[in-house]
Amino acid sequence: MSVTAATTADTARPADSRLRVHLATAGTVLVSLFIIYVGVSYMAAPGSTAPGFGFPEWPHGAASAFLRIKGNRDVVTGLAPLLLLLTGHRRALGWVLLAESFAPFGDCFTVLAQHGSTATALGVHLTAALFVVGTAALLLTERGTRRD
16 A cells, blocks of 8 residues: 555544554554563573563573573564564454464463462563453454455
């Protein structure tokens, strides 16, 4: 879609629809940049980042390499939505975010199952999962987006 067509389409939308689009875009950027930051933190300083996850214990020594693997996957998890956003595939982006919400939901339940920090499980992981689901819902209910 050309810039002129995109601008015309955007101005043709009602104000509440434009607000939803802006909120969905901002939510996507926040989700993506946050998880990329977390991933880079795990790759750069796994020993000091891991305690914030909520587990009572974390891998040390050679086993801590798994934390760097987690970091790498977090970076990829953040890049995928950004690429979909930048290429204008907003409906596909909504489905990807909905699928990616399973990661923080799973993190929440795993921390709770391992008798980790309830505050971190609910305050960080569950809150993140709900934010991702909310952003996905905004994207999937946008009017006038093409089906990718």
